Amino acid sequence: MNRRDFIKNSCTACLSVTVLSSLASSCTSIRYTGGKLGKDGITLNKAEFKIKQKGSIAYSSFIIVRNDALKYPICVYRYNDTEYTALWMKCTHQGAELQALGDVLHCPAHGSEFNNKGQVINGPADSNLRAFPVAVNNDELFIDLRKQA
Numbered sequence: 001m002n003r004r005d006f007i008k009n010s011c012t013a014c015l016s017v018t019v020l021s022s023l024a025s026s027c028t029s030i031r032y033t034g035g036k037l038g039k040d041g042i043t044l045n046k047a048e049f050k051i052k053q054k055g056s057i058a059y060s061s062f063i064i065v066r067n068d069a070l071k072y073p074i075c076v077y078r079y080n081d082t083e084y085t086a087l088w089m090k091c092t093h094q095g096a097e098l099q100a101l102g103d104v105l106h107c108p109a110h111g112s113e114f115n116n117k118g119q120v121i122n123g124p125a126d127s128n129l130r131a132f133p134v135a136v137n138n139d140e141l142f143i144d145l146r147k148q149a
């Protein structure tokens, strides 16, 4: 292999590694769980928010509950160990399923956006998301699907 081929192959390999690692990190940033569905709601383990890193523990700011028994997923935001919000990921404009982009829920249909409390921050939607009460019981969260927060 001559010098030119070596440089060309090395650059291609570096670029591939960079692209693949950025794709892998973006794929791992959203966490999903099925939760444990009961008669009145869904139970999650708080540990599902934990991200184990080298020597320390961090927490994901949200996880998505996707359960076959539910028509839409629920995005659960964690503010601290005792404060959470559970948001129905159904756009209040025309009902498209929302996408979680960090602290913003984005609607791919017409561009509405909601903050991590479910409040509209960009239309055309003009009403906030449905939010469910979240009870914190020791190591578990209970999302009460009977009520609206």
Ligand code: FES
Binding pocket: 091, 092, 093, 094, 095, 096, 107, 108, 109, 110, 111, 112, 123, 124, 125
């Ligand atoms: S359905 Fe979400 S903005 Fe229209």
